[in-house]
Amino acid sequence: MATTAPAETAAMRRAIELAARGLGHTSPNPVVGCVVLDAQGRTAGEGWHQRAGGPHAEVHALRAAGERARGGTAVVTLEPCNHTGRTGPCAQALLDAGIARVVYAVADPTPDATGGAATLAAAGVEVAGGLLAKEAAAGNEAWLTAARHRRPFVLWKYAATLDGRIAAADGTSRWISSPESRADVHRLRAEADAVIVGSGTARADDPQLGARIAGLADAEVTxxxxxxxxxxxxAVKPGARVLDGTAPTLIAVGDHTDATHLQGLAPLVRLPRAAGGVGLDIPALLTALYERDVRSVLLEGGPTLAGAFVAARAVDKVVGYLAPVLLGAGPTALGDAGITTLAQALRLEITDTARFGPDLRVTAVPARNDLPDLPDLPEEN
Structure with a gap:
């Protein structure tokens, strides 16, 4: 790989920032950012993938750069695509614009879109990959997970007291977390393709599960x-808030369950029972959602459902909001996950901590040795 100029590194950091603007709007496509530098290394155009079916990040950046792109460098968070879908191949758009060098962060793992780097190199464009790969991959973690495993990325979110309780002994739970934490949860909802709860939460809380973002009209929030x-x-009855029409709803039922009374309320998906005979098969649910173009899931269910996902090793990230409150009794955040000894524990690595009002938000991911094998990302150049 050719030496990376400081201007390209700065441009890639900017491209990663731009890509994040697409979160919640581009699925089932990835979020991508692009910065075009002119022949002197100055920023000539910027762009990001704004919505599925719309122009890709490279096209937006090239349009902004105009003739200044000729002889310049395109810095992009994901390898330029090499196929024609709802839009044309970005590799060809870069060639048509006269780009002389392309620097990308992460290789495209999808068989239909990969190969853009090779196409560009064959046409005489200087190509370099791997710049700030880990940072770019983190911003695209949901799509990359879905692309590699053909199932949605799962983020389990919960709110608990400092002693791990999600409700008091009498069942009351509003509100353990602060308004600031709850606002952050709405951001997570807006960035996810689907939010999942179980029958216990549906009965106890009658949740609406929509996303509301301060300062944005409802029509502006996906x-x-x-x-x-x-x-x-x-659990789901006529008049339930989850059926209020503000967002689409899907009800997952057992494949031998009589659900005729739900016809017309919401679409149904029938699933087999889990291997242990309790609850539904989680991998089958994730496959069904993937086939519906769901690439990221926010799991908001109670301890039983969370335990089922952990038992299936289907949790990719955990976000816990810990409130400075003690209860001493009441349900805990995680139910039976099939773990009977410490040696079976799902070990996590904390990747971030932040304050939200009085609460502490802890973000963690399964430790590397608890993850399915994934291709190693190249180190930053």
Whole structure:
């Protein structure tokens, strides 16, 4: 790989920032940012992928750069695509614009879009990959996980007291977390393709599960698919808030369950029971969601559902909001996850901590040795 100029590193950091603007709007496509530098290394144009079916980041940046792109460098967070879908191949757009060098962060793992780097190199463009790869991959973690495993990325979110309780002994739970924490949860909802709860949460809380962002009108916020896992088809009733029409809803029921009373309320997906005979098969649910173009899931269910996802090793990230409150009794955040000894524990690595009002938000991911094998990302050049 050719030596990376400081201007290219700065441009890649900017491209990663731009890519984040697409979160919640581009699925099932990735979020991508691009900065075009002119032949003297000065910023000539910027762009990001704004919505699925719309122009890709490179096209937006090239349009902004105009003739200044000729002989310049395109710095992009993901390898330029090499196929024609709803839009044309970005590799060809870069060639048509006269770009002389392309620097990208992460190689495209999808078989239909990969190969852009090779196409550019074959046409005489200087190509370099791997710049700030880990940072760019982190911003695209949901799409990359879905692309590699053909299932949605799963983020489990919970709010608990400092002693790990999600409700008091009498069942009351509003509000353990602060308004600031709850606002952050709405951001997570707006960035996810789907939000999932189980029958216990549906019965106890009658949740609406929509996303509301301060300062934005409802029409400006992308709403997630609302998924209720209702094995026995007994938790969702006519008039439930999750059926209010503000966002699409999907009800998952057992494949041998009588759900005729739910016809017309919301679309249904029928799933087999889990291997242990309790609850529904989580991998089958994730496959069904992937086939519906869901690439990221926010799991907001109670301890039973969370335990089922952990038991299936289907949790990719955990976000816990810890409130400075003690209860001493009441349900805990995680139910039975099939872990009977410390040696079986799912070990996590904390990747971030932040304050939200009086609460502490802790973000963690499964330790590397608890993850399925993934291709190693190149180190920053």
């Amino acid at each position: 709403q997630p698919l609302r998924v209720v896992i209702d094995s026995s088809a007994s």
